[in-house]
Every structure is written in C-alpha cells, then in structure tokens.
Amino acid sequence: MRRDRYPDALGLLLELVVLLNEDMTRSLARDGLTVSRAGLLWRLRESGPSSQQALANTLGVSARTVTGLVDSLVATGFVTREPHPGDRRATLVTFTPHGTEVMESMRSQQVEFTELLFGDMSDARFDGLVDGLADVLGRIRAHLPPPSPA
C-alpha cells in the first residue's frame, strides 16, 4: 500500500523546511542580515527604489513592520531613506553601495547553494524531484485561502 510511505513523505518535507530555514538563517547572519530583512532587500532589488507602502504591500506585512525593518536596515548601512520626488509624505528606500554589494554576493552564494543541493544528482532524480515539487506546490496553492499578498 503506497499510503504507508505517506508519513515518510510528509516527514521529509517538514524536515526540509526546518533545515532550509536553519541554513538560510545562518548564512544570512554572516552578512549581518535576518530572514525578514533579507526578504525586504530581495523585493527592493526586484522593484528598484520603493516607498515603504509599496514594500508593505508586496511583502504582505503592515506599514509598522516595514518601518521597523527599514529602521534596522538603515542603522546597519544596507539602505537609505531618500525623499520621494513628487510626494513629500513618502520616502524612497534605496540601496547603499554596501547593500548592493551584499546583494550581489548573495546571488553567488545562491548559485553555490544550488550546486550543493542538485549538482551531483542524476538527471532522472532531478527531474523527478522538480516535477514532484511543482505538483505538490500546485496542490498547496489551490488549498490555501485567497492569495492575500496582493
């Protein structure tokens, strides 16, 4: 009965979640970042200089939370708050040179990590994993409530 392997499969998934989280946390700490702060920087790199309101929306957190994250990122030299041309209420969160540098190093770390995870894996194994992951992901997405993070 295939269902006998279900607990294993769920256990593998959960352990993966835990270990990936630990690894990410540890790795980001070496750059002086936390997962939440890195998440903001990630979005910032995709969107370019952004208002905090925009960041709050895309990150799916409150304005208050963004204020705190940006406060700490300013204090640690990753970003600055620039005046928003055309709306004096708003600020434009912008990378410092140091912030840009760290983001670039993060990208190469990501490449290394990917190599570690999949580099030495047979094509069949890799394809089976990717197809299975995509499948599971589709099921979870379908199960989850309205994709709130508009």
Place this chain on the structure above:
Amino acid sequence: MRRDRYPDALGLLLELVVLLNEDMTRSLARDGLTVSRAGLLWRLRESGPSSQQALANTLGVSARTVTGLVDSLVATGFVTREPHPGDRRATLVTFTPHGTEVMESMRSQQVEFTELLFGDMSDARFDGLVDGLADVLGRIRAHLPPPSPA
C-alpha cells in the same frame, strides 16, 4: 543544459517552505496554538511527562524559552506543571485532557493534509518526489554544522 532548471528548483523549494509554514501557522492557530508551542507539545507526546530541562535539550532552545512556552501552554489549558517525584527542583510538564484531545485531532488533521498533498498523485510522481527529497535532505544534512540539537 540542465543547470537552466536550477533556479526553478530552488525557487520551488523556497516557495514550498513559505507556503507550508503559512499553512501550518494558520492550521495551528485554529487550535489556539503557535508553531513553537505545538513543537513542544509534539515532543511531549513522544517523551511523556518531561522536565523543562529535558524539553529544552530536545527542542534545542534555552531553559528560559521553555519557561515561556510552558507558561503560555498552562495559561491556555494544554498542559500542567506537576511536581517531579524525586527532584523537588524540577517540574513534570504533563498534558491536560484538553491537551491530549487537541493532539489527537492534530493527528487526524495531519492525515487529511497528507491526503491533500499526495492523494491524487501518480505512483511514479510520488516515488520521484520522495526519492528526490531524501536525496536533497541528505545533502543538506551533510552540509550543516554539527547537529547541535543533541
């Protein structure tokens, strides 16, 4: 070139981490629990009535953290602190009837969730996923520092 699919694969993994976390958090909240508190209860069910020290060790957190988690679990009626027979310094964290009940309902929720994730999946797909997950997990474990949570 297979490396072209690497970013996809890592992206799938990370999205999976995020979504599984959200789903777990939401589901536990319905039972009046958080992920950390549920983690403690989970260990408690495996080990039976335990001292806080023992819980701190197996969970890999500080004694102070366990004090806080147990405080809240006592306040919300999931466990009690019983005297430790044979060591008057220690307490035995013990399920209440309500705690036991919720743990049982969590188990059936887990079965449902597993059914949702894998139920409608072909055998080949399922096997490919499980094999791939086990493979990746092995790589991460090998990469991580000393398994600190003794």
Place this chain on the structure above:
DNA sequence: TATTGTTATACTCTATAACTATA
C-alpha cells in the same frame, strides 16, 4: 477626506545573566 509614515503599545519567540531552591 484619504494616504504615508511614525509613535505608542502589545504579544510571541528568542537569548544571557543573575538569583532561588534544591541536589
């Protein structure tokens, strides 16, 4: 009147250090 961001306040998880009660 509506929006941007901040201050005020609060809750959760986490930790280290100091301290109490027991071994």
Place this chain on the structure above:
DNA sequence: TATAGTTATAGAGTATAACAATA
C-alpha cells in the same frame, strides 16, 4: 559546587490604533 527553574532584561518580528504631515 552543580542543577532546575524563575526573574530581569533585551532584541527581533509582528500587529492595531492614534496621530502628524501631506495629498
């Protein structure tokens, strides 16, 4: 002297509500 657990304190992430400045 060493251990179990608590209090004191602190930092991070999260949130809501009230408020200021600006649209």
